[in-house]
Amino acid sequence: MDIGFVWDEDKYQEVQQKHHVQFYEAVSAFDDPNxxxxxxxxxxxxxxxxxxxxxxxxxxxxxxSEEELPLYRLITAFDFDAExxxxxxxxxxx
Numbered sequence: 001m002d003i004g005f006v007w008d009e010d011k012y013q014e015v016q017q018k019h020h021v022q023f024y025e026a027v028s029a030f031d032d033p034n035x036x037x038x039x040x041x042x043x044x045x046x047x048x049x050x051x052x053x054x055x056x057x058x059x060x061x062x063x064x065s066e067e068e069l070p071l072y073r074l075i076t077a078f079d080f081d082a083e084x085x086x087x088x089x090x091x092x093x094x
Contacts, residue, residue, distance in 0.1 A: 003069075003070050003071070003072060004070060004071045004072070005023075005026075005027050005030075005071065005072050005074055006068070006071050006072075006073055006074065007023055007026075007073070007074040008073075011075070011076065012074075015076055015077055015078075018078075019076070019077060019078040019079065020079070021060055021077040021078060021079060023074075024055075025054040025055070025056060025058065025060060025077070026054075026060060026062045026074055026077040027074075028054045028055035028056075029050060029051075029052035029053065029054050029059075029060050029062055029077075030050055030052065030062070030072075031052075031055070032052030032053045032054075034052070034053065034090070034093055035050055035051055035052025035053070035090070036050075036051055036052075036089070036090065036093060037049065037050050037051075038051075038086075040063065046065050046066065046067050047063060047064070047065050047075065048063070048064055048065070048066070049061050049062065049063050049064075049086075050062045050064065051086045051087075051089070051090050052090070053090075058079050059079065059087055059090055060077050060078065060079045061077065061078055061079075061086055062074060062076075062077045063075040063076045063077070
């Protein structure tokens, strides 16, 4: 089954302004073989976080839902400044 990606346009505009992550960057992070997935620590059922490197080499976290498979609904995405637990875990795994 081929997986596709969708992002609510209003939420996408918010993410671009606040976190400066483009759609293509968020999607490219899913191709990172060193990336990893965790359940949403905020406790939102059905939401996951993928931490991976984008095609441009920036490590991002992408919050998404699988409830509309074969589409992943992207909820938000953000990069890491200079530190952070998920970034440290990513670097330890690479």
